[in-house]
Amino acid sequence: MNWYVVYTKPKWEKKVAERLNEIGITAYCPLITKVSQWSDRKKTVEVPLFNSYIFVQVNEKERNAIFEVTGAIRYLFWLGKPAIVKEAEIQTIQEWLCVQDTYEVSVDTWQKGDKIVLESGPFVAQSAIVQEVNQNHYVLVLESLGCILKVEKKVV
Structure with a gap:
């Protein structure tokens, strides 16, 4: 069976996933904890x-x-067909x-546009492109996953 992306009403993600699971459809709503x-x-x-x-x-x-x-509401489409994950x-x-640890990333001279491979953390071995270089952090684009990762610079 394929995984599809479903668009929901705003703030209804958990309710929809719960109700789908109740009627026997496997639904996954990834959650993060924040203060x-x-x-x-x-x-x-x-x-x-x-x-x-x-999902x-x-x-x-x-x-x-x-x-x-x-x-x-509807499925997310890609090139005219429902997007498959x-x-x-x-x-x-x-x-x-599931990863609870924080990871230390040491960086010497990343610059905007550099292509890198992550060496530690939950995205180990994923390739990324440096999108932004700031005093306190880097912004990386993980193209294979279609997401953006913010990496804090650690002051030593």
């Missing part, structure tokens, strides 16, 4: 990694079953989210 600041308190909350998107694993024949759940990419996201 939110209100005027009177701070609270740790789980928020979706991708706003308004979840579903269904057969081609059962693709329309996801629309039985309120909040599922590889199992390896889903596993990479899951592995990355």
Whole structure:
């Protein structure tokens, strides 16, 4: 079975994934933990990694079953066909989210436009392009995963 990307109503990602799992459709909503600041308190909350998107694993024949759940809007399309996500990419996201450690990256002279291969962390062996060089961080584009990674510079 293929993994597809489903666009949801804003802030409905967790609800849609939960309801799809309840009716027997494998749905995955990657979550990250972040601290939110209100005027009177701070609270740790789980928020979706991708706003308004979840992943579903269904057969081609059962693709329309996801629309039985309120909040599922449409599939994400690529070149006129529903976008298919590889199992390896889903596993990479899951592995990355399971990693609790912080990784030290030593950098001497990365410059904008450099092509590099990451040597440690959850994206080890992934190739990236340096998009931005700042005093405190680097912004890397991981083309194979279609995401952007911010790497903090460590002051020694």
